[in-house]
Amino acid sequence: MREDVPATNTDRLVMGQPKTGDGGDKEPLRKMLLRNLTVEPMLFPYLIASILVILANQNLNIQKACRVDLKLSTEICDDLENKDKNSSMLTDSEIAVQKLVADMLIWQTILQSSVPAVFVLFLGSWSDRNRLRRPCMLLPVYGEVARNLGLLVCVYFFDELPMNVTGLWQSLPIAVTGYWTVLYMAVFSYVGDHSTEQNKTLRVGLVNATMALCLPIGTGLSGILYRELGFTGVYIIALILCCISIWMAHIFVHDTKQIKFDSGMKHKRSYWSRIKFFFSLNHIVDAFKVTFKKEKNNRRMKVIALTLLITGIMGPLQGEKGVAYLFTRVKFNWNEVEFSVYSTTTMCINLVGTFFVLGVVVRKFGVDDALIGTVATTGKLISQFIFISATSVVVFYSGALVNCLQGPAIISMKSIINKIIPAQELGQVSAVTGIGENVVPILCGPLYSYVYESTVDYFPSAYFLVTAAITVPTIFLYLWLYMQHRKEIRESYEPLPDTADILKDPNGAVTTYGAIKQ
Secondary structure (H helix, E strand, C coil): CCCCCCCCCCHHHECCCCCCCCCCCCCCHHHHHHHCCCCHHHHHHHHHHHHHHHHHHHHHHHHHHHHHHCCCCHHHHHHHHCCCCCCHHHHHHHHHHHHHHHHHHHHHHHHHHHHHHHHHHHHHHHHHHHCCCHHHHHHHHHHHHHHHHHHHHHHHCCCCCCHHHHHHHHHHHHHHCCHHHHHHHHHHHHHHHCCCCCCHHHHHHHHHHHHHHHHHHHHHHHHHHHHHHHHHHHHHHHHHHHHHHHHHHHHHCCCCCCCCCCHHHHCCCCHHHHHHHHCCHHHHHHHHHHHCCCCHHHHHHHHHHHHHHHHHHHHHHHHHHHHHHHHHHHHCCCCHHHHHHHHHHHHHHHHHHHHHHHHHHHCCCCCEHHHHHHHHHHHHHHHHHHHHHCCCHHHHHHHHHHCCCHHHHHHHHHHHHHHHCCHHHHHHHHHHHHHHHHHHHHHHHHHHHHHHHHHCCCCHHHHHHHHHHHHHHHHHHHHHHHHHHHHHHHHHCCCCCCHHHCCECCCCCECCCCCCCC
16 A cells, blocks of 8 residues: 655645545455454443443433332332333323432533543543553443442342432442543544554544444343343443453553653652642643644644534533433333334434445545534534424434434544644643533533423423534534635645746746746
């Protein structure tokens, strides 16, 4: 394969550029995908485990609220657990249960978002200083192990432990270990460390495609496994998958670029001194300075725009996650299996959209990141109004079809960050820009829960309006990034000489020979 000329920052704003010039054949896509696998074998089982337990956790909260907190009759709670099309007469009881659960989701979201948002700043700085990414990847996996062990205890002592205790076990272990925030920081920093300019886009896309693939698999299995195995079976399977993830990390993920940091002083420090140094506020200050420093091609404004994009795209995803299942139970009288089918179908649609963008739009045509993001967010905006107006299941599914480029919108954002930021700064920049990904869910989670709780009696679709309002600015941010990129491309070309630059021959005669620069 021909080795391309190293790309500039301007060139790297394009997600993928087809090879031109030598007419050589491209490497087969399947072979290229296999050759670029790194963190994906570790990511896959962990993400499946995390997604598997989401539906079980929601049903556990509903059952705890019904049986333990509200102490409703066994008949009512059994009908809620085995919801079918003839259970509409229980709407009042279910609404009371859902309001209690939605109230707990507020502090759960704050805990799960705020703690990782702060912790990742220190961990990102440490990861950059030492170029150690694997320990940061494994930390959330250990948190998931602790969470599932605690939830097994909550299931065993079902009647003794109320809903809020269960909710604390669902949130605290993963919060103090960073959850997906720390994982994503470590994964994308590792990809930046171990990628060339030519394959960086492909590797970023592979990571995002793995995440997209895990969503339909995990969601599709969650309802089936819960029905067949119950809470205990789901949590045990999640534990096994986490152990596989740890094993895969030690096989496939290697920190080959470790830097000896302050080795002369390292052995002289006590453990307490090392802890104080790790949590030094200077690291946070340095991370912000590195992230928002001025550089050519308007880097600072691009990073600010990307931070806002992370906020505007990931915030609604996190907010909707907590109320979507509750909404479909009220709107369409769905149970967990029907919701799993819908979620799986939706995620498969997004997966097809992701692979289409990576394999065709990016690899073959080299379409700009920001342009893909603009189209994707516009589709998302339109889909929200389809969801609001949906009076049938078919119309509701069509909204998911319109929103088929949700995955590429995230890939575009991550790809731009990886291309404009040097590898040695990715940990800190990812941590700082990830604040938006965590702080906004602190607002969006309670906001969506509050909106849903307040409108569930008369307009349960109201939370889609919140998503639409947040999506509008993301369209304009992507448009601005696209226009900036086009401007940089134009400025990168030397202008053709005007009449003042027309050459003259030695005899003084005017000539145009050589006026066009090669």
